Amino acid sequence: MTDAPLVLAVPSKGRLQENANAFFARAGLPVVQQGSARSYRGRIGGLPDVEVAFLSASEITRELAAGSVHLGITGRDLVEEEVSDFAQRLDLVLPLGFGHADVVVAVPEAWIDVRCMADLDDVAADFRARHGRWLTVATKYVNLTRRFFTQNGIADYRIVESLGATEGAPASGAADLIVDITSTGSTLTANALKIVGDGVILQSEAHLVASLSATWSGAARGALRVILDRIEAESAGRSLREIRADVVDPEGAAKVAADRFGATTPFGMPSGHLLLHCPASKVYACAEWLRTGAGARTVSVSRLDTVFASTSPLAEHLLGRIDGRARA
Numbered sequence: 001m002t003d004a005p006l007v008l009a010v011p012s013k014g015r016l017q018e019n020a021n022a023f024f025a026r027a028g029l030p031v032v033q034q035g036s037a038r039s040y041r042g043r044i045g046g047l048p049d050v051e052v053a054f055l056s057a058s059e060i061t062r063e064l065a066a067g068s069v070h071l072g073i074t075g076r077d078l079v080e081e082e083v084s085d086f087a088q089r090l091d092l093v094l095p096l097g098f099g100h101a102d103v104v105v106a107v108p109e110a111w112i113d114v115r116c117m118a119d120l121d122d123v124a125a126d127f128r129a130r131h132g133r134w135l136t137v138a139t140k141y142v143n144l145t146r147r148f149f150t151q152n153g154i155a156d157y158r159i160v161e162s163l164g165a166t167e168g169a170p171a172s173g174a175a176d177l178i179v180d181i182t183s184t185g186s187t188l189t190a191n192a193l194k195i196v197g198d199g200v201i202l203q204s205e206a207h208l209v210a211s212l213s214a215t216w217s218g219a220a221r222g223a224l225r226v227i228l229d230r231i232e233a234e235s236a237g238r239s240l241r242e243i244r245a246d247v248v249d250p251e252g253a254a255k256v257a258a259d260r261f262g263a264t265t266p267f268g269m270p271s272g273h274l275l276l277h278c279p280a281s282k283v284y285a286c287a288e289w290l291r292t293g294a295g296a297r298t299v300s301v302s303r304l305d306t307v308f309a310s311t312s313p314l315a316e317h318l319l320g321r322i323d324g325r326a327r328a
């Protein structure tokens with residue numbers, strides 16, 4: 001199977017679908033559905049060696065672990081929950097800047113004495129003596145919950161597995177507290193729950209994830225290079241800004257901008273003025289210094305769509321890991 005295609009899994013429902021589609025479109029990887037609108041297979045325009053599988057985020061995570069898809073988008077929360085040895089079986093290629101949400105421990109607002117995990121430990125330790133049953137935690141994040149409660153020295157509890165509407169469990173009496181994912185916090189508030197102070201188990205974000213257990217044919221490797229090249233270019237475009245400035249000493253200013261702000265001069269010194277690619281997070285500090293410290297009268301900052309580089313560090317790193325496993 002030297003020419004088996006690369007299988008790319010794209011979220012087809014839920015929280016990540018819309019952002020994932022927009023992300024592929026921005027990266028020049030247009031996802032096209034095949035056959036009817038209800039088909040579960042698709043393609044990427046212009047890339048014959050890629051087959052697209054439309055799946056839910058949790059299915060994507062499982063299939064990546066099983067090696068039946070090569071590359072996919074899913075949440076870090078699902079990777080850490082569902083794949084115990086994910087560091088060996090998967091590569092978290094790149095965070096994607098969307099799908100931000102926290103997995104948290106939340107208790108009823110009425111529990112005014114519970115502010116931190118140590119307080120929860122006190123409640124758990126007395127609970128059985130007081131109520132004649134174990135303290136219960138509703139969650140679908142069973143593994144993350146067990147690990148976190150163990151780290152916090154809490155042993156006296158039971159998990160009630162929840163498959164939906166977890167936040168309703170305390171009010172309905174199905175469990176005493178919950179572990180669930182939240183972004184705006186409005187579902188917790190609506191259910192009169194509060195996050196335990198140091199009870200943030202995981203800060204999650206959508207990632208591009210690769211399977212190390214899949215079989216990578218020559219064609220799949222070739223497709224991987226093309227996909228990662230475009231995705232890296234999109235990612236660089238998102239995280240960098242172009243800065244132009246009429247500084248007095250462009251060479252000297254470029255050195256300082258590199259040291260202090262991590263900025264680069266991708267095109268050297270065109271026509272004597274300074275052209276930098278600067279991390280978006282450092283733009284204001286850099287623009288300030290260019291005027292106060294480097295004599296610029298004007299500094300312009302532009303967004304970049306796409307920045308292609310001569311090499312793809314992501315592809316080299318990932319193919320290195322894939323080859324390493326193939327040899328082992």
Ligand SMILES: Nc1ncnc2c1ncn2[C@@H]1O[C@H](COP(=O)(O)OP(=O)(O)OP(=O)(O)O)[C@@H](O)[C@H]1O
Nearest residue numbers: 014015016056057058075078099100101181182183
């Ligand atoms: N409130 C939220 N805000 C931001 N991202 C979220 C939120 N809830 C979930 N996510 C992210 O989206 C991923 C998929 O959640 P989603 O709700 O789409 O699937 P689901 O319907 O809960 O699960 P299933 O895969 O069983 O259909 C989560 O694992 C998480 O990474």
Ligand SMILES: O=P(O)(O)OC[C@H]1O[C@H](OP(=O)(O)OP(=O)(O)O)[C@H](O)[C@@H]1O
Nearest residue numbers: 015164165181182183184185186187188
């Ligand atoms: O902090 P908030 O912005 O209120 O979001 C939190 C809610 O979002 C998710 O559910 P979702 O809406 O995805 O429905 P689901 O239970 O079907 O997954 C999650 O399970 C929470 O219930």
Ligand SMILES: [Mg+2]
Nearest residue numbers: 014015164181
């Ligand atoms: Mg959900």
